[in-house]
Amino acid sequence: MRPRTMRKSRIIARMAGLVGMTALAIAPTGCASGWIPTSRVTRIFAPEPVAENPLRVPVNDFEAVWNKTVAEVGAYFDVAEENRLSRTIITEPKISATLLEPWLGDTRTLGDRLEATLQTTRRRAIIKIEPAPNGGFLVKVEVHKELEDLVKPDRQMAGRAVFNNDFPVNRTRETVGPVPVPVGWIPRGRDANLEQAILSGIRSAFFL
Template sequence: MSCRKCLFLALMLQASLTGCATMSSVPAGGQVFVRGQNDEMVWEKTVDVVHDYFYIERENHFDNVIETQYKVGAGLLEPWQHDSVGFENRLESTLQSIRRKAFVHVTPTGDGYLISVQVYREREDVASQSQMSPGGATFRQYIPLQRELEIDSTDIARGRWIPLGRDPELEQEMLESLQVRLSR
């Protein structure tokens, strides 16, 4: 294949991966203002949008807080999952265990609601050897078998997740979905 064909294919691949990049209509900062007077409708549509991305762990309408369960990030082979936004995030979730958790606050104001979305990312730390390593299943033939029925699971119980901060791409996508859903 000639150099021109390789260059052309590389440019076409880059153009297809980037798509149409446009500025978001949602302001940066993880919050959006929506007009509305029906408290229940705004709350239910917000819960509906959050449920498109996460399973809800705690929903408190009196405190105006929605907290989600941790969700492992979707990889490249899971296009039906919406929690990994963009090629870079999907590639990272494919190669490394990433989990996300969201907090949504719906604050009533004078003539509408201020909805803020905060999504936090964490990466799994797999530095130590697993309890189920193949070397642990080998037996020495010169020592009689001694069975220990108690498993030391102190290392397993501790979750080793490294905080990576917030996920602004997912926050923006959730806020855009909220704006679209609440404008109907």
């Protein structure tokens, strides 16, 4: 074997030995002290914890809680009424975003967007801010979803006859009792996904 080749072999062997010793020295302490940052990776990719509804905000400044709540709700709805005496925020009803409107965030899941694409739905929110028993405030968010109820299909394609040969008899009937009001929107319950989005935004605004 040539001297130059022997010298290279010795250098490689020494480097391999140093790497092995370093690995043995780090391995026991790494497992014990969390040398591999698995907790940070898990924290980044783990789903956000569910926010309680009502959400307790440990801040005694009512104006700060009110303003940050209004700002967070305003990211999804237009606020219709702010009543500080009753501590209630009411939004305008908003037509739900469809699959063709990905920049709008009021529909949180793919199923909600598909439903809003196939039939008209809308959402409205009611927020109440009440004092908490142990200090701070409780922020309660309710998002109600409604389905449009039409008398007949909108933009109906079926044509009507030009001449109408039916002559209905005009009969006068006396109405007894209250007249039923036609329902324009059918309640479909609450949207828990959007409620969680609003509560999570309020929680992040106060670094909770």
